[in-house]
Amino acid sequence: MSKIKILDRSTIQKIAAGEIIERPSSVVKELIENSLDANAASITLEIRNGGKDYIRITDDGHGFNEDDLKIAFKRHTTSKLNNIDDIYKIISFGFRGEALASISSVSRVEVLTKTENALHGIRGYVENEEILEMMPIGCPKGTTMIVKDLFYNIPVRKSFLKSNTIEANYISDIICRLALGNEGISFKYIKDNKVIFNISKDNDLLTNIYILLGREFADNMVAISFESSNISVRGYVSKNTFYRSNRNHQYLYVNNRYVKNYDITKLIEEKYKSIIPINKFPVYVVFIDINPSLIDVNIHPTKQEIKFLNFQQVANALDKAIDQTFNRILSIPEISIGK
Numbered sequence: 001m002s003k004i005k006i007l008d009r010s011t012i013q014k015i016a017a018g019e020i021i022e023r024p025s026s027v028v029k030e031l032i033e034n035s036l037d038a039n040a041a042s043i044t045l046e047i048r049n050g051g052k053d054y055i056r057i058t059d060d061g062h063g064f065n066e067d068d069l070k071i072a073f074k075r076h077t078t079s080k081l082n083n084i085d086d087i088y089k090i091i092s093f094g095f096r097g098e099a100l101a102s103i104s105s106v107s108r109v110e111v112l113t114k115t116e117n118a119l120h121g122i123r124g125y126v127e128n129e130e131i132l133e134m135m136p137i138g139c140p141k142g143t144t145m146i147v148k149d150l151f152y153n154i155p156v157r158k159s160f161l162k163s164n165t166i167e168a169n170y171i172s173d174i175i176c177r178l179a180l181g182n183e184g185i186s187f188k189y190i191k192d193n194k195v196i197f198n199i200s201k202d203n204d205l206l207t208n209i210y211i212l213l214g215r216e217f218a219d220n221m222v223a224i225s226f227e228s229s230n231i232s233v234r235g236y237v238s239k240n241t242f243y244r245s246n247r248n249h250q251y252l253y254v255n256n257r258y259v260k261n262y263d264i265t266k267l268i269e270e271k272y273k274s275i276i277p278i279n280k281f282p283v284y285v286v287f288i289d290i291n292p293s294l295i296d297v298n299i300h301p302t303k304q305e306i307k308f309l310n311f312q313q314v315a316n317a318l319d320k321a322i323d324q325t326f327n328r329i330l331s332i333p334e335i336s337i338g339k
């Protein structure tokens with residue numbers, strides 16, 4: 001008798017889902033990114049009990065038509081990628097077509113959606129990649145996803161989740177990152193029936209820094225910007241009188257996607273080396289816009305690291321952006337003696 005067996009479908013689904021959906025904040029990240037990809041101008045997130053019991057995301061994006069909704073929750077279904085070459089020019093957040101499948105394999109999902117031209121909306125219930133029921137309903141254009149009872153069918157996974165407070169903090173970090181990175185879009189965040197923030201699409205970046213990170217940040221950061229033919233850098237960096245004891249407030253966005261890149265971190269921190277105390281870290285919210293073909297998109301969906309194909313070019317642009325501002329704000333007034 002063979003000791004090697006093919007795993008049953010439900011086990012395969014749960015293992016695959018677990019790679020993408022680790023905790024409630026992963027659901028939030030995937031669903032908000034989908035709303036952004038659907039061209040939403042306004043996104044509302046509501047969570048209860050750290051997102052373990054209830055997560056709702058409502059957007060005013062393009063919605064699903066009936067045929068798309070029928071297959072959207074299957075694994076590897078996407079509207080964003082046609083073939084492997086597309087991966088190297090991708091500008092949307094998603095492209096693997098796995099998020100909805102994964103979420104529906106480990107929770108109970110309700111979806112309400114309507115496209116611009118549809119006569120009515122659709123309400124559907126989804127479990128294990130299958131739409132169980134679809135009914136016509138009246139609703140505005142856009143999509144609402146309600147995710148209940150995360151990991152109800154994987155008790156071990158559920159028991160590994162942290163307290164409601166800690167899980168809610170992970171979610172707050174995610175929505176803060178996404179809201180900071182997407183000016184021009186309204187974000188509303190409701191936690192346990194309390195509105196945490198309500199960001200207007202008309203806000204500029206500094207106003208969003210004020211709302212999301214606090215007054216101390218907004219008051220102590222200075223604008224940077226630099227533009228050349230194929231790269232642009234903009235954002236805010238902290239003054240030399242404002243620093244933190246960790247790197248939690250270093251936000252880097254490449255083509256509007258929140259990413260980590262150690263070379264950039266090092267480059268920026270180097271600028272502060274002699275002007276802030278040792279073991280302290282600058283704060284920054286920096287946007288780099290670059291032709292997508294000049295970055296190496298990491299095709300693993302949960303990883304945030306990216307590589308620049310020509311780092312020196314990025315380094316030069318960032319160098320100039322920061323130096324221009326520093327030369328202005330750090331310039332020591334000249335003392336003229338006896339002229």
Ligand code: ADP
Nearest residue numbers: 034038063078079094095096097098099100143
């Ligand atoms: P991916 O984002 O990688 O394409 P997902 O499983 O996250 O895969 O979503 C599958 C498809 O469902 C998307 O490609 C998109 O066409 C559609 N979709 C998902 N979320 C929304 C939304 N909020 N509004 C409209 N369409 C959506």
Ligand code: MG
Nearest residue numbers: 030034094099
């Ligand atoms: Mg997606």
